[in-house]
Amino acid sequence: MNKTALVTGATQGIGKAIAMRLLHEGWTVVITYAYDPKSDDSQRQFSQVAPNRFFMIEADASDLKSIESINNLLIDNNLKLDAVILNAGITDRAEFGSITPENWEKVFTVNVHYPVFLLQKINPLINSYASITFTGSLMGILPHSVSLSYGVTKASVLALVKNLVKFYAEKGIRVNGVAPGFVDTEWQKNKPQEIRDNITRKIALGRFCSPEELTDVFMLLINNSYMNGEIVVCDGGYSFK
Numbered sequence: 001m002n003k004t005a006l007v008t009g010a011t012q013g014i015g016k017a018i019a020m021r022l023l024h025e026g027w028t029v030v031i032t033y034a035y036d037p038k039s040d041d042s043q044r045q046f047s048q049v050a051p052n053r054f055f056m057i058e059a060d061a062s063d064l065k066s067i068e069s070i071n072n073l074l075i076d077n078n079l080k081l082d083a084v085i086l087n088a089g090i091t092d093r094a095e096f097g098s099i100t101p102e103n104w105e106k107v108f109t110v111n112v113h114y115p116v117f118l119l120q121k122i123n124p125l126i127n128s129y130a131s132i133t134f135t136g137s138l139m140g141i142l143p144h145s146v147s148l149s150y151g152v153t154k155a156s157v158l159a160l161v162k163n164l165v166k167f168y169a170e171k172g173i174r175v176n177g178v179a180p181g182f183v184d185t186e187w188q189k190n191k192p193q194e195i196r197d198n199i200t201r202k203i204a205l206g207r208f209c210s211p212e213e214l215t216d217v218f219m220l221l222i223n224n225s226y227m228n229g230e231i232v233v234c235d236g237g238y239s240f241k
């Protein structure tokens with residue numbers, strides 16, 4: 001097998017787990033990050049799995065100009081994509097009264113605008129019958145946090161999935177999304193223990209999801225040739241407790 005995937009925001013957390021899984025399964029993987037002080041560590045771990053099958057590129061999704069760098073890397077290395085995983089995302093935890101237009105726009109740029117214009121740019125490099133998978137959030141369906149821009153942008157991501165299907169149908173490319181609940185990445189680990197305990201109490205399974213077990217959902221959407229326009233919620237039963 002010689003398949004290639006692009007995973008945005010993949011030097012830690014969910015994106016890294018997906019990139020690792022793809023590398024283990026024989027894919028060539030292009031990994032992006034924003035500025036990543038941990039890239040040396042990640043690079044070493046990716047190298048241990050597949051020394052010659054990954055590319056890492058700094059591409060801050062709050063700057064649309066970085067799309068050009070990703071496109072150039074793909075062209076320079078003669079890479080055509082069989083999977084695109086649009087995972088990079090940010091939040092802004094400002095109270096409603098303190099939200100600034102700049103921060104509101106930044107969250108929209110990273111979570112919504114960037115994936116759209118990245119897909120537009122790399123469109124000629126996406127193979128027929130490829131898959132495009134977005135990392136949405138349960139917050140886009142069931143608001144449960146203080147971040148307004150995050151919830152609204154993740155709802156937009158889920159709408160994007162549905163709306164993009166028709167644009168890719170001609171090439172047989174499928175578009176899907178995963179809506180995770182609470183995944184134990186640095187994103188969640190940085191929260192105070194009291195808040196983590198409150199969250200845990202509301203999850204029917206009584207624990208956060210691990211990034212690794214979430215990759216099963218991504219792999220289903222990447223590999224299954226009939227899943228299209230779907231949003232798969234993976235929240236351990238948060239919605240039902």
Ligand SMILES: NC(=O)c1ccc[n+]([C@@H]2O[C@H](COP(=O)([O-])OP(=O)(O)OC[C@H]3O[C@@H](n4cnc5c(N)ncnc54)[C@H](OP(=O)(O)O)[C@@H]3O)[C@@H](O)[C@H]2O)c1
Binds near residue numbers: 014136
């Ligand atoms: N964790 C959860 O509970 C949870 C739940 C639902 C949805 N999600 C979604 O899952 C995705 C990943 O979250 P995570 O928890 O895995 O986060 P994480 O552990 O903080 O990892 C974030 C990754 O994304 C990169 N990244 C951050 N900002 C970026 C930017 N502006 N441009 C490009 N890359 C950027 C980071 O690179 P640097 O280190 O260089 O910044 C890092 O590789 C996000 O879209 C998030 O909304 C997470």
